[in-house]
Amino acid sequence: MTWTDDVARFVLDVDACPRCHTRTWGGLPALRDGVCARCGADVREAGAELWEASQELVAAARRRQAIVDALPTAVAAAASASPVATAAAAAPPAVAGAAPVAKPVERPRSAVSLQSVLAVVGAGLLAVAAIVFTFLNPDLTDFSTRTTIIGVVTAVFLGGAWLLHSRRLQFSAEAVGALGMVFLALDVWAFSRVAPDGLSAWFFGALGLAVSGAVMVAVGAWLRMRTWLWSGLVGLALVPALVGYGFDELRVFSPADVATAWGHVAVLLVGWGLIELTRPLGRRMASPLRADRVAITVLQLLAILLTLVIAATWMFRGDDLRLASAAVLGALAVGALLSTRGVAPVLWSIVSGLLVSGALVQLALTVPVRDGWQPVSLAVAVTLPVVATAVIRRMGSINRSALLVTQLIVAAFLALPAIVLILAYGATALALTWMSRREPWVVEPVTAEGALVAVISLGVIATGVWAASRGVRTPAAAGLLAATARWVLVPAAAGLPLVAPAHVAAVVAISLGLSAASSLALLFVPRVRDSRLTLRAPIAMVAYGGVVEAIGFSWPHAELAGVAGALAVGAIALAARSASPRIRPLHTGLGFGYAIIAGAAALSLTELGTLPVLCLLTSGAALVAIAASVTSWLPVGSWYAVLGVTAVPFGIGVFSVLTERSGWTALSTGVILLLAVTLLLTRRTGAGLLLRAGAAALIVPTLAVVVVCLTAQLLTVSGSPYALVIIAVLVACALPTTGLVRAGLLRYGMPEPIADAVRLAIEASSLVTGAIAVVLALVRAAAGLEIAFVVLLVLGIGAAATALWMRRRYGWWTAAASWTGALWCAWALAGVTVVEPYLLPPALAAITVGTILLARRRTAAPRSAAALVATGLGIAVVPSLALLAITGNGTGTSFEAASELWRAYALLAGGVVLVVLAALVTRPAGVVPTRFESIRPALLLAAVVAGAAGTVQGVRLAWEVDALPIADMHQMAQVFGFAILGAGIAGAAGVLAVTAGTRSRWVFAPALLFLAIGPMAAIRNDPAAIWTLWGLELALLLAMIATVWRAREGAVHLPPVWFQWALAWTVAVTAWSQREILRVEGFSIPLGIALVIVGAIAFARGRRDSEPRTLHTWPIGFSGSWATLAPGIIATLLPSVMATFTDPQTWRAILVIAFALIAVLVGARKTLAAPFILGISALPLEILVVFLVQLGDTINPLLWWITLATAGIVLLVIAVGWERRTGADASLAARIRDLR
Structure with a gap:
């Protein structure tokens, strides 16, 4: 109980x-x-x-x-x-x-009890201990002695299993019996070592494995011992492979690895026979023997994989082994088809499909064909099984769908090279066409033949896919395969124009003919027109692809470009008729765009340069757009398409202003301005809010571009100083007049939402234009700071006027930004280099204005005033802190070090002042707050940010970027002092926040971070530094434990446990990084034990119904050992396991085993799942790590095997004792399900 x-x-x-x-x-x-x-x-x-x-x-x-x-x-x-x-x-x-x-x-009860798990683990530990004693003991080197020991141990374990079975201690018997199987395998290995000279040891191993396997199958079935039966079946399945290895070693067959391959094939066939044998054995054992069948299946799959690897190596040999490869793959396919009667018939159907197709491909490679035509034979090879699967009606245990899908995938892999060939031939032909330019170009015979082979191959594969669509039973699958067949023919249609060695005109004609034929079929053939979209899509792809192919081949030749262009536009129109009305505007856009491109080609034959051509095209496209905007001869969708195409050359022209400005650009931009005004005022159907707002947004920028281009065209000197000032005046005048524009639009009959949107668009575009003008004034050498000062001053005046007369609040912010920029220009002209004079005036102004508004209660929205104060505080503190981190205590514009740490001291002093101010406006929760309550959070946050200066300065001192203030004091002490100052300011801010009623658990997180970051940066190969961080780690862990202890009964304000532990872990890793004084356990064990303690506190407390289960509340609110104890156990064991790999030590390995064993015993005694399962998992993991790090070099084998044997005996004795007390049914034994 x-x-x-x-x-x-x-x-x-x-x-x-x-x-x-x-x-x-x-x-x-x-x-x-x-x-x-x-x-x-x-x-x-x-x-x-x-x-x-x-x-x-x-x-x-x-x-x-x-x-x-x-x-x-x-x-x-x-x-x-x-x-x-x-x-x-x-x-x-x-x-x-x-x-x-x-x-x-x-x-439902779990079938696995604790005693069964302990029995398995104990037996495994004894097995490992025996192996270590026998093979890794430096005092035991004689082969006969080792063999005798192995035999005796085998007899002991087999006899013990039989004895336990006779006492009805079944699971213990199975565990000990499995251990006996391990040593029986070692006996077989020892038997193979006594093979006489001239005879392969593999044969003796196969003989011993066959005899022992047969005996184990018979005895296991007689006694109903599952482990013996499983081991015997697995051993019998491996016998053919050992025989093959023996023939390979003796070089009986040529080439040598042919015997190995056929041995693996025999493993597949024997495995099928053994799976069939499990049917009567299963009735004897009263079990389906699923584990046995799965194990044999895994061996079969592994044999197939190894055989495929061997067959792959045959491809790189000089001998012709394709027939042998086809025979091996065929035999594997037969075995896979037979194996569909056993485990995973779907998987075996997939494997058989791959093997059948692979065998036929290998066979096709042996067929003599004309050079270059082998892809056709390969296509036939992969198509035949597809057709056969579709034709054969009865498949038995074979899964038809899986087999067919696999064969289709193989066919797809073969279709890909054909598609690549078509693409390669097409790309080569297109490249030759473009390189020949004016010369007539003819398709080369080699290209034509290669394209013909690829087209025929794709046609064969498409035929097979179509045949498969006729053979499947479900309509959905049939439709999918039919559509796939048509898609396979799409690249074939792309290669069809290249199959004839003719002039390029023939290629263009065939491409356009295919496009027109496809469009006509979609329009006038009822069976095609009325079919589903998935069946029409490939034909539509041929229609569009033909147009693209024709344009690509005709464009380099002037004699073809005009005719082909006209025919291409006609083909696009024909394709548009077959398309859905919803996408016909796309065709309009493509046609209009191609017309513009053709016009560019025509104009390029004249003496005009690139920019004039571009501007003329933009002007022409804009005039067409204006005509379409004032009339209704185009549908709305096509009208939008025309506008979208017109925007492309206009955008290119605007970008060209950055490099070249002339009257041509002014002309095209002026026409675009006319188009924008037309779109704003047009009464055409379809002119909605977004279109009119977008047109309005273009008015001021286009005017600015016209000004820039005209000044560059008319003035002999740089026009930037004049143009930028004019643009600033234009923006300053546009901002206050947007109200007049809105009123005029309302009188014109525009709806009010459209008028408002137009007003906002003009304002936004004006502001953007002004910002660009400011940037150009700063970066253009011809302008300079003087012009920038004037531009900013004018923009500020316009923004202030907008705020005063138009009641637009953003105007004050814009004016403030503009005048601040003007002030900065003045400072720069005066030669001021320190950054703070640039930042503090606007910051103090914002703080002052916001504070006055709050004090006088002159604002109905105190949040706005508080936001203003917060902005000022951020500008005053954050940049200085960033400059301290990057440049130090200098001017902020260079990395020159200063003699005094004035910036750090100023920030710390500012942090103290901000804490005092926050204390003055803070009232306890429940008390009437002051009128400055809304800026209290901003003051506290600014104080915390200012306090970060202590950490930043400590890091700089630790990295020796700045000189130590006190030369004779230890570096760590001074860094720790700055950390304490910053943490104190942050902690005081946190206390004030808690006093005001803040419930967040993150208010003290900055204080902990400030306390840890600086000392971590000061780590050195020095005892004082390492012990300081070690003590800091313990302090953080104690704070974490105290947090959980206080959280048992009430709310806490310290950060979550995961945060504190992660910070302590970071401190520990930093201290351990010097690899001095303490090993990793000196840091990891406190981390793990502390995490176990907090988990144990929560586990003992239990969970309340109203408590949330989140990461922030962990471990409070969680129940069960997995949620509370598992993290600490993992944190305790995992570092030592990993350290065993990097720094193997005997005491460390024994320590891990001892910890794991304690966890197992505690988990079993207290019915705790996490200690039990994690301890059980740590045992084999540590053993594996020890073996990987070369046992015997640094880990003492004697102490190691004694440790393993002791642990194994303890676990096995406990397991056997429990089973004796609870009986074979083990209903009183604790199950894995019962663990908490």
């Missing part, structure tokens, strides 16, 4: 014997006519009294146990009753006046 936490469910289980708690015995219910078939307990007389005692649960537990102990034993064993008679379990008798009690619902 000590192994379950569900006492009520245990005692009210009416289907189990109350003495041994056995539910079934011999495949039948254990309680038969009131007598237990296993222990003989007779509950027929005391059943009522027992049920009443059980209902009292814990209060009556002792009385119930006394009744169970006093139950008489039946004279005749109930097991002698007829095995076919199945009586119902004794139910509690009805008691007069008692309410009926519902039968408890039985939860």
Whole structure:
């Protein structure tokens, strides 16, 4: 009873014997006519009294146990009753006046008990210990002695398994029997070592494995020992591979690895036979033997993989082994098809599909064909199985869908090279066409033949896919395959114009003909027109692809470009008729765009330069757009397409202003300005809010571009000083007049939302134009700071006027920014280099204005005033802190060091002042706040940011970027002092925040970070530095434990546990990085133990129903050992396991084993899942790591095998003892499910 936490469910289980708690015995219910078939307990007389005692649960537990102990034993064993008679379990008798009690619902029990896991792990540890003692013991080197020891150990374990089986300790017997199988394998290995000269040791190994495997299968089936049966079946499956290796070693066959390949093939076939053998064996074992079948299947798949690797190496040999490869692949395919009767028929169907196709491909490679035509034979090879699968109706255990899909995928892999060939030939032909330019170009015969081969190959594959679509049963699959067949023909259609060695004109004509034929089919062939979209899409792709191909081949030749261009536009129009009306505007855009491109080509034949051509095209496109805007001859979608195409050359022209400015650009931009005004005022259908707002947004920028281009055209000197001032005046005048524009639009009949949107667009574009003017004034050498000062001053005046007369609040912000920029220009002209004079005036102005507004209560929205104060505080503190981090205490514009740490001291002093100011405006929670309450958070945040200067300066001192203030004091002490100052300021701000009622757990996080970052940066190979960080780690961990301890009963304000632990971990890793004084355990064990302690506190406390389960609240609010104890156990064990790999030490390996064993025993004793399972997992992991780091070099084998043997014996003795007490059913044993 000590192994379950569900006492009520245990005692009210009416289907189990109350003495041994056995539910079934011999495949039948254990309680038969009131007598237990296993222990003989007779509950027929005391059943009522027992049920009443059980209902009292814990209060009556002792009385119930006394009744169970006093139950008489039946004279005749109930097991002698007829095995076919199945009586119902004794139910509690009805008691007069008692309410009926519902039968408890039985939860599914886990089939794995703790004792079974302990038995397996204990046996494994003993096995490893025996291997270490036998093979890694430097004092044991004689082969005969080792072999004798192995044989004796094998006999002991096999005999022990038989003895435990005879005592009905089944699981312990299986665990010890599995251990015996390990040593039996070593016996087979030893037997193979005694092979005489001239005979391969593989043969002796195969003989020993065959004999031992057969014996284990027979004995395992006789005794019903699953591990012996499994080992025997696996061993028999491996015998053919060993025989193949033996023939390979003796070089009996040529080439040598042919025998190895056929040995692997035999493994596949023998595995199929063994899986068939498991059917009668399964009836004997009363089990489906799923593990045995899966293991054999894995071996079969591994054999196939190894065989494929060998066959792949044959491709790189001089000998012609394609027929041999085809035969091997065919044999593998036969074995895979037969194996579909066993495990995973879908998987085997996929494998067989791959192997059948691979065998046919290898066979096709042996067929003599004309040079260059082999892709056709390969296409036929991969198509045949597709057709065969579609034709054959009855497939037996083979999964038709999986087989067909696999074969289609293989065909797709072969179709890809054909598609690549078509693309390569097409790209080559196109490149030659473009290189020939004016010369007539003809398709080369080699190109034509290669394209023809690729087209035929794709046609063959498409035919096979179409045949597969006719053979599948579901309409959806048939439609998908039919569409796939058509898509395969799309690249074939692209290569079809290249199959004839003719003039390029023939290529263009065939391409356009294919495009027109496809469009006509989509328009006028009913079967095509009425088909689904998935079937029409490939034909539409051919239509569009033909146009693209024709344009590509005709463009380099002037004699073809005009005719082909006109035909291409016609083909596009024909394709548009076959397309959905929703995408016809796209065709309009393509046609209009191609017309512009053709016009550019025509104009390029004249003497005009690139910029004039571009501007003329832009002007022409804009005029067409204006015509379409004032008329309704184009649908709305096509009109938008024309506008979109027109925007492309206009955008290119605007970007060209950056490099060249002339009257041509002014002309095209002026026409675009006219278009923008037209779009703003047009009454055409489809002119919506976005279009009019976008047009309005172009007015001021286009005017600015016109000004820039005209000044460059008309003035002989640089026009930047004049143009930028004019643009500033233009923007300054545009901003206050947007209200007039809005009123005019309303009188014109525009809806109010459109008028508002136009006003906003003009304002936004004006502001952007002004910003660009400022940037140009600063970066253009002809302008300079004087022009920038004037531009900013004028823009500020315009923004202020907008704020005063138009009541646009953004005007004040814009004016403030502009005048601040003007002030900066003045400072720069005066030669001021320190950064703070640039930042503090606007910051102090913002703080002052916001504070006055709050004090006078002159604003209805105190948040705005508070935001203004917060902005000023941020500007005053954050840049200085950034400059301190980057440049130090100098001017801020260079990296020159200063003699005094004035910036750091100023920030720290500012932090203190801000804390004092915050304290003045802070009131405890529940007290009436002051009128400055809205800026309290900003003051506290600014204080924390200013306090970060201590950490930043400490890091600079640690990295020796700045000189130490006190030359004779230890570096770590001074860094730690700055860290304490910064942490103190941040901590004081956190205290004030908590006083004001802040519930956040992050208010003290900055203080902890400030305390840790500086000292971590000062780490050196120095005892004082390392011990300081070690002490800081312990302090952080103690704070974490205190946080959880206080969180048991109330709210806490310290950061979450994960944050504090992560910070302590970072400090520990930093201290450990010097690899001095302390090993990794000196840092990792405190981290792990602290995490275990906080988890144990939460586990012991339990979870309240109202508590959330989040990462921030962990471990409070969580229950169960996985959620509370697992992180600490992992943090304790994992670093040492990893350290064993990098720095193997005997004491470390033993320490890990000891910790893991303690975790296992504690988990088993207290029914805790996390310690038990993690400890069990750590044992094999540590053993593996020890073997990987070369056991014997740094880890003492003697101490190691003694440790493993001791741990294994302890676990195995505990497991056997539990099974003896609980019986074979182990109903009283704790299950993995029962662990908490």
